Amino acid sequence: MLRLEAVTKRFGGLTAVREVTLNVNAGDLLGIIGPNGAGKTTLFNVIAGYYRPEAGRVMFDEHDITGLPPHAICQNGLTRTFQIVKPFGNLSVLDNVMIGSLTKVTSLRAARADAERVVETCGLAAYAPARARALPIGLRKRLEVARALATRPRLLLLDEVMAGLNPVELAAMVDLIRNLHAEGLTLVVIEHIMAAMMRLAHRIAVLHHGELIAEGPPAQVASDRRVIDAYLGEEFVLAQA
């Protein structure tokens, strides 16, 4: 479904993403992990059209989407969320989601009904009339997901939607992602919380200094020597054992 072909993104002398080649098949739930500054978010920005890569191609459904503006990529069915959430602060939660719905639905009434459904799915129904800026961070992360879902993507990129959540919120978010995946959505998830990632993802890709150093099932990745050295550390291995 999504294919990265030797994608490279540089900022001046710094290569943030170096020749990353990666396949996401329909129905995947792929996790991307890596230490801070490994290039995870940069990779998302390249895929979603915010940065143009210096080399390589991004293929979505066999179409070259490299360099397309973000809105066109979203209209094609590939939507992303932001690590630093960007709610439309002065608008209500429902209006936030409705603006997403309006990308695929043209009538206001249908879009509102659609948004109400999405808000319900994401467990935000009780907050629908609240101003987005008034929500605590846990709910704002969920709103970020809800709004993206409302655009009816076929592939959803989630950028650290679990960071900063308390254990209860975290469990709810994991459930939400599982349910979406069970309903047939393809997901790529960036995350720092290893425990959640190990349970959630079917496949994990590890970035380090912009390079893809490992890719495979969670158990295999967790025992990979390079991944332990670069990211997990010996403590993680001992704790897992």
Added chain:
Amino acid sequence: MRVLLGWRWGAGLLFTTAALIPLVVRDAFFLDAVILILLWGAISAAWNVASGYAGQVSLGHSAFFGLGAYSAALLSTRWQQSPWLGMLVGIAVSLAAGAVIGYLSNRLRGPYFALSTIAFSQVLLIVASRWRGFTAGSEGIPVPFRPGLWTLGLSHVAWVYLALTLAILYYFVQLYFERSRLGYRLAGVREDEDAAEALGIPSRRLKVLAVTLSAALTSVGGTLWAQYVGFVDPFYVFSVDLSVRFALHTIIGGMGTALGPYLGSILITSVETYLRATFSGVQAGLTGIYLVVYGCVLILVVRFVPEGLAGVAARLRARTARALA
């Protein structure tokens, strides 16, 4: 829904009152104030389309106002054409100029965009005041009064209704920006452009659209104003003061609300008219006092009701609704 209904009542009351005034009052000075309130309100509403709804705050809208004023004045004095035709020319020119400014908003955000709009209006000021052969330069253009609707030589009463028509028309344009798919998507762009893009909204195109439309609407206001007042002075019609005035009305009344620009215009224009009348002549030293009042009102609004007069009205209504419930 109740809130929307409430708004309609507010606007209905305002426009009905304006429509009834000429039936009761014949005093030219009073009618003049009504006409100016409506015209400034409508033009501020035009400003609101770009700045309030699309979030592209312009401080150079006098550029479009001046283009509308000059188009009609030049066409009627040089080629003896109807000012209505001049209005169309003004619209065409402003659409082009608006598209250029709108395109700038894709490169420059926030204050940088506002500064570039100021520069744009000042360039037009220089052109209009220096190009003596065509625009009569800094002397300005007196617009001859030829009675008739076709030549816009109208009585005060007729001007009230013409200005009112424009005001109502622009009110509904704003309502469209509030309650249409376009309006919702622009609200997204205004709140966060990157997030809007991620949700599939072509933010650049929509911004250019809003700014261009706003420019054309402003230009129509400029044409009517020039025909009503009867004189086009480049240093006034292209002034930063005027641009600030459109912004001020709307900020005081409530940005991004359909009624706001009119509420702001009622407050500011009536206070200004009163102060000018009271403090002119003998107490010539106080002629500028309305500027002091402007400043004080703005400070008070920004400090105590940053969402504007329309916001206060909404808050009061919510409170009554709660009390009744």
